[in-house]
Amino acid sequence: MLEKQGxxxxxxxxxxxDFKTPEHIVDASVEALKNGEHGYTExxxxxxLREAVASDIFKRRKVEVDPENIVIVPGGKVTMWHAxxxxxxxxxxxxYPNPGFPIYESVINYSGAKPIPIRLDIVDNFKINFEELESSINNNTSLIIINFPSNPTGGIISKKDMDKLVTILEKHPNIKILSDEIYSRILYDNTEFISLLEYPQIRDRLIILDGWSKTFAMTGWRIGYGVWPKKYVKVAERLNINSFSCTNTATQFAAIAALQGPQDSVDLMVSEFDKRRKIMVNYLNEIDGFKCNNSKGAxxxxxxxxxxxxxxxxxxxxLLNEIGIAAVSGNSFGSFGEGYIRFSYANSEKNIKLACKKIKQYSIxxxxNA
Ligand SMILES: Cc1ncc(COP(=O)(O)O)c(C=O)c1O
Structure with missing residues (x-):
């Protein structure tokens, strides 16, 4: 709107x-269409594709997943919706985490369930407060959603904390878990990704959400996957069939190429993000009244x-109307996001520096905080 006004x-x-989908991925979809791959799929x-996902999971997590338990969907969001x-x-x-990806709370409300927020705070480096988590669980709790690396905080979870979380989950065998791992490959400072898939004791009630949108710059292609426990995989597939039949066929071929092809584009993107992250954390901390932690993911x-x-x-x-910078109000991510603002560094180093300088000048x- 403002851009339209010049x-x-x-x-x-x-x-x-802000990267292009790598060419070999685009080519794979074009080739699939040319080869007549334009009908419905399973x-x-x-x-x-499900086999490629299972191999990728094995390569990264050393965990065996049966391709029959994988459900391909048009975007990571759909696994969230299904669960x-x-x-x-x-x-x-x-x-669910709050601040967190806004769709969790929205769909929980839509389903008629009561949303129970788990507060994430910069003071705790946006980690889960386990006492609060335990006291939030009762006989009506049906699902716990976690998301690391996290949107909007960029926070991560350590192996020690994941162990703690699993110990709590083991005390409540009826509760299902949705682990949103969509940013699992976007990590910094040699941070190792810990997946809940690595805990066999909860596998029978664990749903993993992951996909291609962020890792391979494929947001508009609309493709993601869920890893489902055997008990629920048929229901998830039925939800697919009843709503959209299957995920776009050419996109599925692109997704195979993404997993099986060269991975240097992912490494390049992450190292570029890392540079911008460091610059931005430093610049933001120089602005009066701003306190920014050194986020390790997303x-x-x-x-x-x-x-x-x-x-x-x-x-x-x-920021938008007076300084010319688009950012997102913290409370768009839930009530505990009040007092924060989310910046994405999916923009050039030059623009990030310019934006931070403009905010600083304005703040002076x-x-x-005078
Ligand atoms: C935490 C989180 N989960 C899931 C998604 C959805 O990803 P997709 O575009 O693949 O539906 C997003 C997208 O922003 C996200 O931030």
């Missing part, structure tokens, strides 16, 4: 990589702006 906006609001996806619709509903409670920073005395919504408006002029 105003230059630096977009630090967007949740998608509801849960082409076997060759919440399956385990939500009247009388149920679903625990491509977001979620500084606290509490000391500026400005609300998250007002900050979003000031207005005397934030």
């Amino acid at each position: 105003k230059k906006i630096i977009n630090l609001g967007i949740g998608q990589p 509801g849960k996806g082409i076997l060759k 919440i619709i399956m385990f939500g509903g009247e009388g149920k409670e679903i625990i 491509f977001y920073l979620f500084p606290s702006i509490k000391e500026t005395g400005i609300s998250s919504d007002d900050m979003e408006n000031i 002029k207005k005397g934030w």
Whole structure:
């Protein structure tokens, strides 16, 4: 809108990589179409793709997954939708991270279940507070959602904390778990990714959400996958068939090429993000009233702006209308996101530096935290 009026906006609001889908992936989809691969596929996806996902999981996590338990869907979001619709509903409670990806709370509400937020705070480096988690669980709890690396905080979970989480989950064998691992390959500072798949004791009630959108810069292709326990995989497939039949066929061929082809584009993207992350953390911490932690994953920073005395919504408006920067108000990610603002560093180093300088100049002029 503002751009249409001729105003230059630096977009630090967007949740998608500013990179191109690698050429060999695009070529694989074109070739598939030329080869006549344009009909329906199996509801849960082409076997060759599910096998490629299983091999990729084995390569990265040393965990065996039966391709029959994998359900290909049009985007990571769909696994979230399936799981919440399956385990939500009247009388149920679903625990989810807050601030967190906004769709969790929205779909929990839609399902009729009660959303039970788990507060993530910059003071704890956006880690799970296990006492709070335990006290939130009761007989109505049907599902716990976790997301590491996290949107919007960029937070991660350590092996020690994952062990703690699993110990709690073992005490509650009826509760299902949805682990949103969509940012699992976007990690910094040699951080190792820990997947809940590595804990066999909860596999019979664990759903993994992952996909291609972020890792391979494929947000618009719409493809993701869920790893489902044997007991629920047929229901997930039925939900696919009843709503969209199958995921776009040419896209499925592109996804095979993504997993089986060269991975240097992923490494390149992550190292580029890493450079920008370091620059941005330093710059943001120089702004009066901003406190930004050194996030280790995804491509977001979620500084606290509490000391500026400005609300998250007002900050979003000031940034956009007065400084020319798009960012997202912290409370778009839940009520505990108030007092924060989300910046994505899916933009050039030059633009990130310029944006931070502009905010700093403005903050000096207005005397934030004076
Ligand atoms: C935490 C999280 N999970 C899932 C998704 C959905 O990804 P997709 O575009 O593949 O549906 C996103 C997208 O922003 C996300 O941030």
